[in-house]
Each structure stands twice: as structure tokens, then as C-alpha cells.
Amino acid sequence: MTNPESDRTSPPAPLDSLAAYLCGAHPDLDSALRSGRADVRPVAGAALHALRLLPVHTGPVFRMADVPLGALDLYQPGTTLFEPGFVAARHDGAPREGNALCAIWSVSGRRTALLGTPGAAHEVLFPAGSHFVVLAADLWADGSGRTLLLTETGPDDLADIEERLRHAAAHAPMATEDPYDRAERHWLPIGVNRRLRLFRAANGPSATGTQAS
Template sequence: MSTDKDNPAVFASGEGKILMRACAVDKAQGNGICLNGRGSLSLEDTTISGTGALVVVDRASTAAEQARFAAAAGDEYGEALASVNTALATWPSMRGQAEAAVKADYVAICLYLGRGRGGFDDLNTAVRGGAAGEIDGQVHCLASGLRRLPTHRRPVLRQGKDALGLERAIEPGSILTEPGFLVGSMDLDVTLAEADLDVLIWPASARRTSELLIGQPVNEVVFFAGARFKALALREAEVIGDEPEVELTAPRLAALFRELAPGEEVSAPGELDDQDLAVLAKLDRALERRRRGALRVIEERDLMNRMTKFSSGVARGGVGPGGPDVHAGFVTGSPEAVRPGTSFKER
């Protein structure tokens, strides 16, 4: 696959379908970041130049957006509102001062993590394509609702079924940007039966949903749209003996990432700074505990989809113009869809 610095690359999923255009390089800084509205973009800016992805502004939703969302969601709004009311009764601190606004924002999150309209697939596909989704106002209420939830400060788990391509495609220090909202598990004792890759992320902005969605089989976190992730290492567990595995175990291969804070500058290509190394040590310890512990299987289809689906991306690895392009992908993206790079093993 060829990559031109003036024409964002296009990645395909393992099924051969184009999922998204890769994030455009910020030529002024050379960081290859996807603007997510947390910088100087005005509210009128709706798409990212060269990519077509929607710029989801990190701000509170307006009363007009909340009203449009409630009207457009229809019956789904009322159904999700029951869950929201239960959460607010359980956790009064979640109410805030404007209860109507709080409820609209939280309903948007419930629909995003639900099975009907406005769910994970539909909304993320729309955002990556430059649209705000089928339900008017939801994306703004969703972003606003995430701002209200507690920040998660521990490792986040995702998984994949295409580990073979990652060893060739990801280099330490490379940056991956997700234009849509990314979902992961704050529970590290879960797995998909067919997963062959663990993805552990040290979050910076992820918000936990366990207080809002009570009693779920897996406690999920959501990353803001436009989040950036720095590749730290690929860990492969040693095979002990030739006996077949009897107990359910974690995948042998694990990719470790650190979410970059909004506006955080990127170090030189291929380099890990002190913060990266400190996070890497924490992720290694979390991975070791996961591999030694008992696991439970995720069987709910929509949850499995949210745990694995990710748009591959391309980012500039250098800190100045002219730096080399590097590629990364979490779990989608076939080996043919990315240019081979230097494999990164344990360091």
C-alpha cells in the first residue's frame, strides 16, 4: 500500500471493507494527530480536512441539542431513561445542577452502548464518515455525558483476532488515532473465546460507565473521539511444554499502548520517553497478573464487537515536518492493508 503525505491512506478491515480514512497529518507540527475539537477549532468546524471524519468537540451539550436528541430518539430515549433514573437514584452525586441536561447526556451514552439505534457501530461509522449519526444531537450529548463520568486511571483491555499483522505493522513510538469513540473493559479478567491478541491501554481520558450502567457483565470505559494512542511494546508469552491447554488462558500475544493526553507532544520517532517507560512497567505488571488469573468468557455479541472493533490508522512518527510515516492498528486491518514496518518485540 502506498502512502502519500498529502493524501491520507485508506485501511481495510479483515473482511476487505474500507472502514475509515486515516487521520491527516498536521503539517505545521508533523505530529499526525486527528483534531478532536479540544484545541482551537470553532464549533462550526464539522470535519477534519483531508479525512472526512467528524470533529467531535469536547464541550457541554446545549439545551437545543438535548431537545433535538430527545425528540429524535423517540421511544429509545424513554427506555434508556429508566436506566439513567436508576443510576441517579443509586449515585445522587451524578445528578449535577441541571438534571434535565444530565439525563439527556447520560441517555446518549446508554444508547451508544446499547443494541438499537445510535449504538456503537452506527454512530462510529457516521463519525468516521463525517456525519453526526442517525439520531440528531446524540453525538454532542454523548461527548458531554462522557465529561460528566469519572475518569478511569487503570489499565483498559481490548482484544483482537488478527495478531499476525501487528508484529510487522507496529513500531514502538508510533501513534494511532481513533476518530470515533473507543470502548474497552476495565475488567481484566475477561476474554473472547477466539481472541489471539490482548490490547492493554493505559488511559488518560477514558471514562468509566459502571456507575451509569449498573449490573453489566463487563464494566466498560469509553475514550473520547479523536483519542491518540502510542505503541509501547508487543509481549509474547513463552510456551511451556507440549501439553495442550486445558484451562482458559489469555492470548499469548499482547500489544501495550499509552493514551496520549490532549495536546501532548510526541517524542522522536521510535523512541519511548520516561513517561512511556513508567507506564510500560505498570502495563507489564497488569499483564502478568492477567495471565496468571482465572478468566471468564464474553459471549454477548454486541459487547464482543465493542471490545474488538477498531479503525486502523496512520500517523506521522516524527516531531517535525518530513519525518517518516509509521503505521499502527489495534485489531482490524489485514496484513495486506498496511506497509510492513520493523517488528517490535520485548525490550
């Protein structure tokens, strides 16, 4: 017989926690991580552990964000972004709505398809606490938004990655809208908080060591 008291205090099983998060069981997890809440650390830690068990996706992925106009100027080439929450993108194309198309070169993003959760077939998930470097912020021809070319920190040949990302973004098909694209992990502006300032890492890139700035 299970002990109800023990069940309430034990951290959730990693794969179950990640699957539940992807299915919307923790809809405010990323907002909570971005605000530095300590109570979500067990769930976030379990999800991070499970994420490391999934296959890595290397190459371009896409996400669309609705970034406040005052925050678009924060994405300057050479800037390193720290994102306390999880970051989701798609490897099959770009969603339609938003004013900032993010083309990201994935090094450690993980494919979630093996979990079999709704919307996971096309999703690539980056760990909470990831760092990204802004390679370029190209203004759209109509002036209504920008294409942000980002890469995870680590790759050496940034000029080559920038060229490949720009080509991939220009030829990315429009992805079919999925309800799960509306989850926070898909649209929150990477590295920018509610005060329209850049996040800074408190104790390095981890879900349990973040600080709102």
C-alpha cells in the same frame, strides 16, 4: 404539547444518547465515525458530552481484538494511533477470544457503571477521537498473536507505564464473557482502518473532525 418536528431535529439528550449507544441502539456508530460519516455527528457529540460527566478511570484496562495479520505489524513501538470511534475496555480482566490483547493505561477513560446499562459495571470507555501511543508489541510464545501495550498520549514516564502494563497484562484474570463485549467499540482494531492503514486526524481528536485514510 411537544412538537414532533422539533423532536426530530433536536439533538438527543446527552445521558440518554450515551446509554442508548451502550445498549446497542446505534450498533454502527463506531464504523460510521471511522468512515467519516457526517450524519452520526449529533449522536456522537451528545455521547461525548455525557461521557465527560462520568468518573475517570486511571490505570490499566484490557480489551481483546481480532486484528488482521497484515495489521499487527502496524503496531510498532513509538507509533501514535488515532481512533475516530469510541474505544471500550474492561478493568476487571481480559476477554478470551482474539489475537491481540490490548493493555491500555487509561488517563481519560471513563467508568460507565453509573449509567446502570447492561455490561457497564466493568466497562471503561475512551472518547471518540482519542490518541494512543504504542509502547510495545510483545509476540505471544506460540506466535499466534501479540500483547499490545498502549497508553493515552500525555503521560511522561512511559518506561514506568510500560513496565506496569506488562505486569498487569501478565497477571490479568480471564474476564467472564459478556454479550456487550461483541459491540464494535470492544473489538475494532484501534487506529487501523479497513484498508489496513493507520487513521490520521483531520482536525484533531474529535468525533466531528475525523478522516478515513
